[in-house]
Each structure stands twice: as structure tokens, then as C-alpha cells.
Amino acid sequence: MAEQDLERLRKKLLRQREEVFHGLHDLEKDWQELAEHEIEFEEEAQKAELTELFAQLDEREQREIEEIDLALSKMAAAIYGICEGCKKSIPLARLDALPATRYCLDCGARKEEKMKIPPAFA
Numbered sequence: 363m364a365e366q367d368l369e370r371l372r373k374k375l376l377r378q379r380e381e382v383f384h385g386l387h388d389l390e391k392d393w394q395e396l397a398e399h400e401i402e403f404e405e406e407a408q409k410a411e412l413t414e415l416f417a418q419l420d421e422r423e424q425r426e427i428e429e430i431d432l433a434l435s436k437m438a439a440a441i442y443g444i445c446e447g448c449k450k451s452i453p454l455a456r457l458d459a460l461p462a463t464r465y466c467l468d469c470g471a472r473k474e475e476k477m478k479i480p481p482a483f484a
């Protein structure tokens with residue numbers, strides 16, 4: 363995948379992540395501070411703060427964050443955009459629409475039938 367596409371999708375994921383936390387009004391400021399120095403998964407202190415924020419989300423929101431984090435860590439490992447079902451590249455148009463998706467359209471539709479994944483992540 364081209365560097366500029368990756369960067370664009372990464373920004374989308376970060377924005378989505380921010381939007382989920384946005385619902386928590388009192389925590390908005392905390393989150394913005396965290397976002398400013400980007401998400402360093404290795405840093406224990408930040409991780410603790412994020413865990414605290416995370417605990418205040420509802421189940422659906424937590425799942426959203428998990429999916430987004432998974433996509434971000436896949437980017438870091440340079441395996442982003444590969445379908446977990448068939449191991450083929452997920453088309454860029456699909457990633458643009460659903461940057462946190464783990465599956466191509468076909469596998470996503472199959473998974474959705476089986477596991478009832480919310481449509482946003484199918």
C-alpha cells in the first residue's frame with residue numbers, strides 16, 4: 363500500500379478513535395492531551411490513563427476502540443489491509459469506507475452471518 367494511503371487511513375482511524383471518546387464530555391480534555399503526543403502503546407503510564415478512559419465506554423464503544431487499535435497495531439507491523447479470512451489485500455475503497463475492517467467484502471459478509479459483527483466492522 364502506498365505511504366500516502368496508509369497515512370490517510372491512519373489519520374481516519376485516529377479520528378474515529380477520538381470520536382468514540384468524544385462522547386465522554388468530562389474526559390474530552392484528557393483525551394486531547396493524550397492524542398497530542400500520539401498513542402505509544404509501550405508507555406505504561408499512558409496505557410493506564412487509556413485503560414481508565416476505556417473503562418467508561420459502553421460495550422459497543424469498547425469493541426470499536428479494540429477494532430481501531432487492532433488496525434493501528436497492524437499498521438505498525440506492516441500487515442494492515444490484509445483480509446483475515448482469505449489473506450488477500452482488502453480493496454482501498456473498502457478501507458477508506460471502513461478503515462478498521464479486518465475482512466474483505468466477501469469474508470466480511472460471511473463473518474457477519476456467523477458472528478453478528480456490527481455492520482460498521484463487517
Ligand SMILES: [Zn+2]
Nearest residue numbers: 445448466469
Ligand atoms: Zn477475505
